[in-house]
Amino acid sequence: MIPRYSRLEAVQIWSSEARFKIWFEIEAHAADKMAELGVIPKEAAKAIWAKGKNAKFNIERIDEIEREVKHDVIAFLTHLAEIVGPEARFVHLGLTSSDVLDTCLNVQLTRAADLLLADLDKVLAALKKRAFEHKNTVCVGRSHGIHAEPTTFGLKMAEAYAEFSRGKERLLRAKEEVSTAALSGAVGTFANIDPKVEAYVAAKMGLKAEPVSTQVIPRDRHAMFFATLGVIASSMERLATEIRHLQRTEVKEAEEFFSPGQKGSSAMPHKRNPVLSENLTGLARMVRAYALPAMENVALWHERDISHSSVERMIGPDATITLDFALNRLAGLIEQLVVYPDNMKRNLEMFGGLVHSERVLLALARKGMAREDAYRLVQRNAMKTWDAGADFQQSLKADADVAKLLSAKEIDACFDLSHHLANVDVIFARVFGK
Numbered sequence: 313m314i315p316r317y318s319r320l321e322a323v324q325i326w327s328s329e330a331r332f333k334i335w336f337e338i339e340a341h342a343a344d345k346m347a348e349l350g351v352i353p354k355e356a357a358k359a360i361w362a363k364g365k366n367a368k369f370n371i372e373r374i375d376e377i378e379r380e381v382k383h384d385v386i387a388f389l390t391h392l393a394e395i396v397g398p399e400a401r402f403v404h405l406g407l408t409s410s411d412v413l414d415t416c417l418n419v420q421l422t423r424a425a426d427l428l429l430a431d432l433d434k435v436l437a438a439l440k441k442r443a444f445e446h447k448n449t450v451c452v453g454r455s456h457g458i459h460a461e462p463t464t465f466g467l468k469m470a471e472a473y474a475e476f477s478r479g480k481e482r483l484l485r486a487k488e489e490v491s492t493a494a495l496s497g498a499v500g501t502f503a504n505i506d507p508k509v510e511a512y513v514a515a516k517m518g519l520k521a522e523p524v525s526t527q528v529i530p531r532d533r534h535a536m537f538f539a540t541l542g543v544i545a546s547s548m549e550r551l552a553t554e555i556r557h558l559q560r561t562e563v564k565e566a567e568e569f570f571s572p573g574q575k576g577s578s579a580m581p582h583k584r585n586p587v588l589s590e591n592l593t594g595l596a597r598m599v600r601a602y603a604l605p606a607m608e609n610v611a612l613w614h615e616r617d618i619s620h621s622s623v624e625r626m627i628g629p630d631a632t633i634t635l636d637f638a639l640n641r642l643a644g645l646i647e648q649l650v651v652y653p654d655n656m657k658r659n660l661e662m663f664g665g666l667v668h669s670e671r672v673l674l675a676l677a678r679k680g681m682a683r684e685d686a687y688r689l690v691q692r693n694a695m696k697t698w699d700a701g702a703d704f705q706q707s708l709k710a711d712a713d714v715a716k717l718l719s720a721k722e723i724d725a726c727f728d729l730s731h732h733l734a735n736v737d738v739i740f741a742r743v744f745g746k
Contacts, residue, residue, distance in 0.1 A: 322636040326629035345512040359399040406505030424632035425487035431639035438646035443469035451656035486540040494525035527616040538606035545599035552589040569648035602631040671726040679717040
């Protein structure tokens with residue numbers, strides 16, 4: 313992942329130092345349990361921990377060995393033997409490379425998930441604050457990009473809050489799904505290692521034992537994890553797209569904070585562009601792109617192949633680091649989002665009350681007019697406003713066919729804005745609780 317879209321905390325999860333430390337812990341915990349079971353000398357297990365626990369693994373040395381042996385786990389074990397000494401012969405007994413690699417990957421994914429869950433909490437906190445701040449800030453709701461009926465900006469934020477809450481729940485389940493360890497040996501039969509070792513190491517690493525590992529942990533678990541990241545990214549893009557639309561010059565209902573000294577264009581000094589939202593849209597595309605190769609990793613040959621390996625070396629860091637960066641950027645964007653209630657009111661009133669057309673339609677229907685006839689009648693007057701800028705409310709009052717059923721007072725009642733806000737509290741209670 314490029315530094316521009318990375319935060320150190322996420323990057324460190326996937327560093328070589330972190331990976332080798334996890335590999336060592338897996339091997340050392342396995343040695344502890346084997347010593348307890350009498351498979352290896354207890355003194356050997358103690359020596360492995362004593363010499364390896366605080367060791368600084370030489371990454372250049374490991375890379376040098378790998379260039380010769382063409383095998384990353386063997387290169388690590390060879391270097392570990394240089395550190396541990398003779399007791400290293402008791403390391404990795406009965407294990408196979410996937411036992412270390414897959415268990416390590418799942419440790420890293422669960423740690424990344426914890427970071428992403430904390431990021432989501434930041435986004436949710438920002439959304440909740442802005443939702444209540446603008447709970448009754450009226451704006452026009454749009455369908456197909458066209459004025460529809462009144463809503464509130466707080467409801468827009470509440471809707472996003474509910475969506476990201478679902479994303480958090482999905483990520484919690486996805487984290488649980490990849491929180492497994494496998495130390496079952498070649499083809500996963502435990503032929504040369506006791507299942508108790510797997511259970512012990514899993515517990516020590518904060519995981520649970522994989523029921524059937526076939527030498528590799530089944531990749532449907534990982535497919536679900538990366539798919540979940542893709543869905544969260546899609547929610548992120550949805551909100552970013554809304555902000556981009558609201559910042560358009562013709563709309564200007566909300567915009568990203570523009571800091572002192574910031575420049576919007578190299579050519580046009582007046583420009584203030586939604587660059588953060590556009591950036592989030594692009595990053596969301598990348599996170600989603602990692603879901604497909606994770607799904608293609610599910611179909612491996614027989615008990616094991618390594619076609620998934622190169623994929624995961626890329627998508628594991630890239631997807632989690634990118635989403636971590638993006639969610640933090642999104643939280644800051646929401647916190648500092650500039651909202652323009654006066655412009656919202658201006659846009660709402662732009663077409664002379666057309667947003668109240670449904671209420672007039674329903675009022676006529678309640679008076680006994682067939683719904684299709686009422687629709688034609690209301691549309692006839694609405695088009696005068698749409699095409700010629702006539703005042704919709706006054707056009708209705710001047711329409712003899714409307715006047716037969718609705719008095720001027722009844723027409724005015726159809727334009728009461730408070731009608732559209734009557735259930736805002738109900739929706740907020742559903743989203744945030746009472």
